[in-house]
Amino acid sequence: MEGPLLGWGRQEVDGWRKGPWTTQEDKLLIEHVRQHGEGRWNSVSKLAGLKRSGKSCRLRWVNYLRPDLKRGKITPQEESIIVQLHALWGNRWSTIARSLPGRTDNEIKNYWRTHFKKGKPSKNIERARARFLKQRREMMQQTQQQQEEQSLSGQLGGGEDQQNQDGGGGARAGTADVDDRGSAVVDDAVLAPTVVAAEAGQHHHQHDLIMHGDAMMEMDLIMCPMSCALLIHGAAARQQGGGTGSCCGSTASDEYGSSEEDGATWGSLWNLDGVVDDAGACALW
DNA sequence: AATGTAGTCAACCGCAGGCAT
DNA sequence: CATGCCTGCGGTTGACTACAT
Numbered sequence: 001m002e003g004p005l006l007g008w009g010r011q012e013v014d015g016w017r018k019g020p021w022t023t024q025e026d027k028l029l030i031e032h033v034r035q036h037g038e039g040r041w042n043s044v045s046k047l048a049g050l051k052r053s054g055k056s057c058r059l060r061w062v063n064y065l066r067p068d069l070k071r072g073k074i075t076p077q078e079e080s081i082i083v084q085l086h087a088l089w090g091n092r093w094s095t096i097a098r099s100l101p102g103r104t105d106n107e108i109k110n111y112w113r114t115h116f117k118k119g120k121p122s123k124n125i126e127r128a129r130a131r132f133l134k135q136r137r138e139m140m141q142q143t144q145q146q147q148e149e150q151s152l153s154g155q156l157g158g159g160e161d162q163q164n165q166d167g168g169g170g171a172r173a174g175t176a177d178v179d180d181r182g183s184a185v186v187d188d189a190v191l192a193p194t195v196v197a198a199e200a201g202q203h204h205h206q207h208d209l210i211m212h213g214d215a216m217m218e219m220d221l222i223m224c225p226m227s228c229a230l231l232i233h234g235a236a237a238r239q240q241g242g243g244t245g246s247c248c249g250s251t252a253s254d255e256y257g258s259s260e261e262d263g264a265t266w267g268s269l270w271n272l273d274g275v276v277d278d279a280g281a282c283a284l285w
Numbered sequence: 286a287a288t289g290t291a292g293t294c295a296a297c298c299g300c301a302g303g304c305a306t
Numbered sequence: 307c308a309t310g311c312c313t314g315c316g317g318t319t320g321a322c323t324a325c326a327t
Contacts, residue, residue, distance in 0.1 A: 020295075020321090044311065058313075059296065094315055105315070106295080113317095114292055290326075297319075304312080 018052040021060050025050055029057055030065055063106045070102025074111050082108055103170070 009283065012018065017025075032048035036056070041054030050057060078100055085096040093105035093112075100108065 018297075039313085053297095054312075055298090055314095056296080062314090063295075091316065109316075110294060114294090286325085290324100292322105292324075294322080295320090298317085299315105300317100301315085302313090304310105306308105306310085 012051070013207075016045075016053050016056070018056070021052075021064075025052065026060070026065060029061060033065075059106075062100060064106045066104075068102055069104065074103070074107075079111075082112065086112065086116075099189065224280065 021029075028048045029044070032044055032050075036044075036047065041058040044050060044057045045052055048057075052060070054236075081100060082096060085099055089095050091109075093109040097103050097105040097108050105196050161253060
């Protein structure tokens with residue numbers, strides 16, 4: 001496996017190797033990261049004896065060599081998450097990728113390009129997207145209304161944390177609402193403290209989110225539908241007595257690996273009407 | 286069976302922001 | 307405070323593969 005992969009045109013520019021990585025290079029990089037950890041990519045080439053730029057090393061590691069990467073095709077769940085997050089964040093692939101454990105921004109970007117950019121399942125996608133945006137609008141209006149009511153009444157002296165604790169209805173925390181079409185509406189308030197803490201590092205990115213299209217709004221709360229999905233999943237699992245709730249982890253990947261081309265799966269995925277039961281638990285997971 | 290086309294994946298490039306000096 | 311370097315991100319490109327004609 002030593003260097004048969006030519007064809008990227010340039011093999012070496014200014015002393016830097018370019019093009020496909022060899023297994024030898026991969027080994028060197030893996031070994032280096034194992035010993036020194038991630039980061040300091042520019043020094044990797046020297047320390048590891050790689051004729052690769054820091055950028056190239058980082059890219060290779062992040063997109064291909066990282067041990068926590070989930071190989072295999074994007075599952076329908078992940079796909080729906082991608083669509084929702086893209087509706088929220090646009091082409092912020094890295095942000096979207098953070099909500100999909102084991103997936104890279106590059107992977108998601110490629111996936112989006114090939115599947116949605118050319119409008120393959122456009123009707124479903126657009127419908128779901130439109131529905132999602134509409135739901136978000138309604139939800140935000142509702143939230144705003146609640147905030148106004150609260151500020152007007154002034155009786156809830158608990159401060160700004162109050163709404164998070166209460167979630168606008170107490171029992172709603174950790175669940176999904178169901179709108180008049182039966183679709184799952186993820187409530188901002190379901191964001192658990194742990195999730196907030198986990199997201200705190202990137203809060204500054206997400207606080208001033210600009211919605212796509214006509215839905216321009218500022219997010220007062222940290223928006224992470226995947227986190228919400230996790231919680232929905234968890235809630236569903238709890239309701240079923242399942243206990244642990246793994247989200248789009250490897251199990252999901254395994255489960256859907258064989259059926260993701262199935263049109264029926266697509267249909268059921270986007271027709272969320274049958275997905276959320278009366279208790280608000282999401283049956284997808 | 287050969288050829289053309291679309292899909293997928295891996296990698297590169299340029300830019301911007303953050304951080305150290 | 308200014309500058310330079312490093313890192314990360316998004317866009318783009320090229321090669322390979324699968325499928326259709």
